[in-house]
Amino acid sequence: MTGPRRGRGRPSRAEAAAGPGTRERILEAARAEFAERGYDKTSVRGIAKAAGVDPALVHHYFGTKDEVFAAAIELSFEPALIVPAIVGGPAEGIGERLARYFLSVWENPVTRAPLLAVIRSALTHEAAAKVLRGFVLRRLLQRVAADLDVPDPEFRAELAASHMIGIAILRYVVQVEPLASARPEDIVAMVAPTLQRYLTED
Amino acid sequence: MTGPRRGRGRPSRAEAAAGPGTRERILEAARAEFAERGYDKTSVRGIAKAAGVDPALVHHYFGTKDEVFAAAIELSFEPALIVPAIVGGPAEGIGERLARYFLSVWENPVTRAPLLAVIRSALTHEAAAKVLRGFVLRRLLQRVAADLDVPDPEFRAELAASHMIGIAILRYVVQVEPLASARPEDIVAMVAPTLQRYLTED
Structure with missing residues (x-):
């Protein structure tokens, strides 16, 4: 790479x-x-x-162009800054930190717009899907997984990612109620224990 | 409706x-x-x-056309047949039944193809998103939620749905490893407890 x-x-x-x-x-x-x-x-x-x-x-x-695309996505997530802060903190709060960070990125219109473009593009164009697969998810997942102390850390990290991507799609893209209007705090309260289990429990 | x-x-x-x-x-x-x-x-x-x-x-x-679209999606999920079997069975197995059923629909190429079309369409065309929102998800979510004994049952049902949709997108559409090649049984084993918690625990 x-x-x-x-x-x-x-x-x-x-x-x-x-x-x-x-x-x-x-x-x-x-x-x-x-x-x-x-x-x-x-x-x-x-x-x-x-x-x-x-x-x-x-x-x-x-x-x-693909490399600009990858860099533009990374700009929204800033994994180099964020991953250590989320994964490196106390293990018992990792699920909540991750859920909170993810929602904050999506709640902010400046970072939401390009993410929507990424997801839409990746679902309809193989070239964009390849970028998402290669540059971003592998880079992000591997970085997170490297600090996890569980079996199959990349599989766990990807399950956590899948949940957050699904929430983003139903809440911000398809806008299905009641999730579309739920308070971020209520989503964090339900989802954090799930992410916590994936990322820390055997 | x-x-x-x-x-x-x-x-x-x-x-x-x-x-x-x-x-x-x-x-x-x-x-x-x-x-x-x-x-x-x-x-x-x-x-x-x-x-x-x-x-x-x-x-x-x-x-x-929208109504044909909704009926074609429903044909893949057969909610009238499936929802009672999943939700109506013993409460302690609901998470596993739901995860297993959802993966079986996606593992089958005959039912997978139209679902991919639905998701792609809903993410890029507001008309298709409206169909997904109105006819299908509301119908499916409400039907599932009606049988749940938890606070905010529609919110819980939608969180469960969001996880499964996210898995479908990463596994079958974007095809990110290791989830793309994971055995269905391994996915069910990890995801079932999450769905179980959303659908049955206060």
Whole structure:
């Protein structure tokens, strides 16, 4: 798996010309484009235009469209920051921390929109499904599973993920009541013990 | 909510002309059409053609395209037959019965294809989402919830449904490992206690 090109060390000539904050601007533009247009209709050229940069710079920072897509999703979940905070804390609160974090990401319209785009795209386009499978879920699941002390940690982590994805779909996409209008606290109260069991009990 | 027109009592002239088994033939054709073409591209005319009947007969039996869609989904789940068997049995086995039944529907390619079409359609077309919301989930959830002895039974039933829908999406649609290749028995063993808690414990 090749990661996004982050231009470590001395900045290249292209980066120096683009100025600081360019990578972040491209990523925000990509997130907005994918959320608005869906996977299929978003192009590297369109992302570059929205960010006000040359398409070559998008390729320089991220590589292919799929790699921009993966980076844009990761931006919503920030796994590098969040996973240690959720998994690394006291074991007895992991289910509640995970449920609470997941709902907060979905309750926020800024992070919800691109996630909706991801799920919609992944269900209708194999290319987007492949990105979700390869870059995101494997990266996220493996990172979570590495810190779990249960048999089949990746299977457990994925069962937890499946529950939260299903909740997101019924609550935010299909909007089926009573889940669509339930208070986040009531959802956390019911779901946290489930996630707790998957992630910590033999 | 108006149900599908089932032609109770004395058969109409149209039904008499169509012969026995016509309703079932239309429904099978509808299921195949929705599975193959998706919600948007399926028409009452196309369903009629596939079933070898006049489009007026499709309208006669089912009403609108949305009502055919709902009936085609119900055909996969057969809630009228299944819900009493799952919910009506001994309370301590309800989680396992539900998990086992749900996986069996998804493991069978004949019933899986139209369900995939439903989920894909509901996530990308508001009209299909409305059908899923109105006809199916409410009908199914309410039927299950009516027999539960817990607070907020519809909320509980929907949380159980959300888990199973999330599993279906990761296992059969996005196909993320290790869930995609897990043995059904291993999934049932982990998920049944969760469903059991949602559906029976205060």
